[in-house]
Amino acid sequence: MISLIVVLPFLSALLMGVVYLSNTQKKRNTFYTLVGVGTPAVSAVLSLMAGAELLQGAQTIHYTLFQWVNIGEFNIEVAFMADRLSVVMVAFITVIGTLIHIYAAGYMKEDAAYGKFFAYFNLFMGSMLLLVLADNPIMMFVGWELVGLSSYLLIGFYHHDSANITAANKAFILNRVGDFGFIMAISLLFVSLEGNGFTFDSIEANIGLINHEMLALIGTLLFVGAMGKSAQIPLYVWLPDAMAGPTPVSALIHAATMVTAGVYMVARYSFLYGEIPNIGLFIASVGAASALFAALIASYQSDIKKILAYSTMSQLGYMFIAVGLGAYSSGIFHVFTHAFFKALLFMGAGAVIIALHHEQNIFKMGGLKKELKLVYITMFVATLAISGIPPFAGFFSKDAILVAAFASEHYFIWGVGSLTAMLTAFYMFRLLFLVFHAAPKSTNRLHSVPNSMTYPLVILACGSATAGFLGLNEAYGGGSWFNTFLALPDVSHHIPHATEYMLGGLNVILGVLGMGLAYKMFAKEATEVKADTLFKKILMNKFYIDELYDFLIIKPLLFTSHFIAKVIDPKIFDGFINLNVWGYTATATLFSKLQNGKVRYYALYILAGVSAMSCYMLFKLGVL
Amino acid sequence: MTPELFFLLSSVLFSIGLVGLVARRNLFVLYMSIELMLSSVNLLLATFSKVFGDASGSVIALLMIAVIAAEAALFLALIIHMYRSSRTIDSDTFDRLKGQIND
Numbered sequence: 152m153i154s155l156i157v158v159l160p161f162l163s164a165l166l167m168g169v170v171y172l173s174n175t176q177k178k179r180n181t182f183y184t185l186v187g188v189g190t191p192a193v194s195a196v197l198s199l200m201a202g203a204e205l206l207q208g209a210q211t212i213h214y215t216l217f218q219w220v221n222i223g224e225f226n227i228e229v230a231f232m233a234d235r236l237s238v239v240m241v242a243f244i245t246v247i248g249t250l251i252h253i254y255a256a257g258y259m260k261e262d263a264a265y266g267k268f269f270a271y272f273n274l275f276m277g278s279m280l281l282l283v284l285a286d287n288p289i290m291m292f293v294g295w296e297l298v299g300l301s302s303y304l305l306i307g308f309y310h311h312d313s314a315n316i317t318a319a320n321k322a323f324i325l326n327r328v329g330d331f332g333f334i335m336a337i338s339l340l341f342v343s344l345e346g347n348g349f350t351f352d353s354i355e356a357n358i359g360l361i362n363h364e365m366l367a368l369i370g371t372l373l374f375v376g377a378m379g380k381s382a383q384i385p386l387y388v389w390l391p392d393a394m395a396g397p398t399p400v401s402a403l404i405h406a407a408t409m410v411t412a413g414v415y416m417v418a419r420y421s422f423l424y425g426e427i428p429n430i431g432l433f434i435a436s437v438g439a440a441s442a443l444f445a446a447l448i449a450s451y452q453s454d455i456k457k458i459l460a461y462s463t464m465s466q467l468g469y470m471f472i473a474v475g476l477g478a479y480s481s482g483i484f485h486v487f488t489h490a491f492f493k494a495l496l497f498m499g500a501g502a503v504i505i506a507l508h509h510e511q512n513i514f515k516m517g518g519l520k521k522e523l524k525l526v527y528i529t530m531f532v533a534t535l536a537i538s539g540i541p542p543f544a545g546f547f548s549k550d551a552i553l554v555a556a557f558a559s560e561h562y563f564i565w566g567v568g569s570l571t572a573m574l575t576a577f578y579m580f581r582l583l584f585l586v587f588h589a590a591p592k593s594t595n596r597l598h599s600v601p602n603s604m605t606y607p608l609v610i611l612a613c614g615s616a617t618a619g620f621l622g623l624n625e626a627y628g629g630g631s632w633f634n635t636f637l638a639l640p641d642v643s644h645h646i647p648h649a650t651e652y653m654l655g656g657l658n659v660i661l662g663v664l665g666m667g668l669a670y671k672m673f674a675k676e677a678t679e680v681k682a683d684t685l686f687k688k689i690l691m692n693k694f695y696i697d698e699l700y701d702f703l704i705i706k707p708l709l710f711t712s713h714f715i716a717k718v719i720d721p722k723i724f725d726g727f728i729n730l731n732v733w734g735y736t737a738t739a740t741l742f743s744k745l746q747n748g749k750v751r752y753y754a755l756y757i758l759a760g761v762s763a764m765s766c767y768m769l770f771k772l773g774v775l
Numbered sequence: 776m777t778p779e780l781f782f783l784l785s786s787v788l789f790s791i792g793l794v795g796l797v798a799r800r801n802l803f804v805l806y807m808s809i810e811l812m813l814s815s816v817n818l819l820l821a822t823f824s825k826v827f828g829d830a831s832g833s834v835i836a837l838l839m840i841a842v843i844a845a846e847a848a849l850f851l852a853l854i855i856h857m858y859r860s861s862r863t864i865d866s867d868t869f870d871r872l873k874g875q876i877n878d
Contacts, residue, residue: 749867751805
């Protein structure tokens with residue numbers, strides 16, 4: 152059954168791909184919608200059934216599809232494993248994925264390449280589910296690469312604009328950097344295990360065989376992979392550019408699912424990271440830095456999707472703080488709640504963009520709260536959730552992370568996290584106020600937003616509002632049901648409930664503060680922020696990181712390539728070969744002069760040859 | 776008369792024939808040069824036959840004279856044919872051995 156969850160989207164992607172390629176001009180939107188939306192829905196039902204099975208106390212479900220590689224002890228099976236962690240991931244991926252597919256059916260309905268879009272989209276679903284349900288690191292890596300591929304295809308979906316292709320290439324290449332770390336890590340892991348099986352279960356059982364330094368190296372390299380996929384410093388620059396893709400892609404891939412793969416991976420290897428808390432601290436620090444950094448940039452962006460992209464990066468930073476500090480369940484819980492409200496935010500943004508005829512600058516929007524009432528309400532819920540205002544989902548998950556940071560006595564990380572929480576509230580409400588409250592900038596009639604784009608928003612808004620109660624911890628009168636179900640090897644710290652209330656209260660105060668600041672600055676009069684001070688200029692130019700990478704990596708690389716292409720290759724390598732060729736040609740020309748077709752010359756050559764032979768015999772061999 | 780003189784004569788005749796073959800372009804002169812070289816070989820055969828007292832050398836020389844006579848007929852016919860086809864007896868015009876390479 153669980154193999155079907157993965158295989159079905161791949162099959163439907165193949166089917167739609169073949170049908171689309173058979174005639175790219177023909178409109179078959181009904182068929183594509185049926186297959187493209189139906190398949191994730193079936194997967195969702197199957198995942199929920201698998202989840203129900205585990206809820207009733209079943210052990211981890213294993214299923215081997217077939218044996219892929221079998222060379223001596225090297226034995227790779229295409230096998231799936233649904234344990235508590237993966238079943239939670241699969242459940243929300245398929246459910247939210249289905250909603251986004253429904254939304255996409257509305258968003259993309261006027262696109263000529265509708266079938267291609269759904270083929271890619273289902274390919275992504277299959278890849279993501281493969282990544283999550285993989286039974287061994289090799290299959291996980293296959294899924295990891297396939298999500299990268301489908302992300303690349305979908306970012307560059309509007310391929311008529313070369314800027315989109317550049318963005319797709321950027322995402323793909325930066326992910327390669329991360330994937331290098333990932334593949335090095337699993338290779339090292341395989342070598343270190345010395346053939347003691349290579350499924351997650353057997354790695355966990357034999358983790359004691361590997362010495363501490365090696366584990367630290369593997370952990371770091373794995374995290375390099377996570378940095379690439381989950382857009383953390385320093386490999387994050389692709390994520391804002393990835394917004395070049397269609398909005399459903401941003402919602403599904405670059406907000407709810409794929410970018411959280413890094414967090415999932417760290418949680419999946421929690422048994423490994425449990426042995427190396429120093430690396431965990433490093434992960435948490437990178438997460439905290441990314442969270443603050445992205446929140447700062449987001450506060451000064453004007454493209455609605457880029458703000459959300461930086462916001463995603465910032466929230467991913469929170470998740471890495473959690474998993475780095477050993478609070479794996481809290482990290483996954485934030486992945487879970489974040490998927491709801493961030494997908495909702497992106498889909499709401501997509502609806503706004505469609506309504507405004509593809510306008511993405513928030514300073515050119517405004518006053519939409521009447522016309523797009525449903526979008527406004529749902530986005531308001533999501534904004535409250537991401538800002539950490541109780542009782543919405545984000546409060547509980549973010550609070551759990553900050554409490555974990557505080558309890559593990561890493562006060563600096565906690566401080567950065569809290570500051571980021573305030574910034575989050577600020578930039579999210581800034582977006583909300585500018586788009587829905589501020590005075591309208593244009594009087595153009597709005598483009599109609601189909602129902603298929605708004606109904607999923609309502610469902611997600613309900614999720615954003617209530618998903619937090621699943622993980623209600625003791626201090627708030629719950630039983631941490633989510634964490635208990637996940638049963639991950641969390642590092643537990645006990646702090647008094649009073650402290651927890653205090654921290655929670657502080658978060659709320661910070662959130663409200665950010666909200667108030669945004670209200671004061673943007674709700675009434677909204678003029679585009681000018682880069683008048685140095686600080687603003689740096690922030691608006693995203694800390695010049697793209698320029699820095701351009702200067703440090705791309706320019707030298709291009710210069711070297713240019714040097715090799717223009718100097719070393721033509722002058723040295725080609726030169727050597729050309730010299731040889733010239734030598735052969737010259738010699739051949741010389742010899743061809745001898746071959747003039749006149750018999751008497753040939754006779755002369757014979758004479759010369761015979762004479763030479765005679766001289767040789769006479770003077771060297773002494774025949775006489 | 777020592778055989779060395781005959782050897783010398785034979786060598787001189789052969790060399791004259793060879794040089795004529797290389798240096799001259801008239802087909803008739805070429806033919807005569809070839810005849811000269813053949814004759815020098817014949818002379819050599821006859822000389823050796825005499826030196827070793829073996830008649831088979833002289834027999835071969837006699838046979839060769841007959842073959843050379845036949846060859847003369849063939850050769851002259853060839854030259855006439857070549858003259859008819861290209862109106863010249865300059866051997867350098869017959870350079871089709873070179874092939875078709877442009878240089």
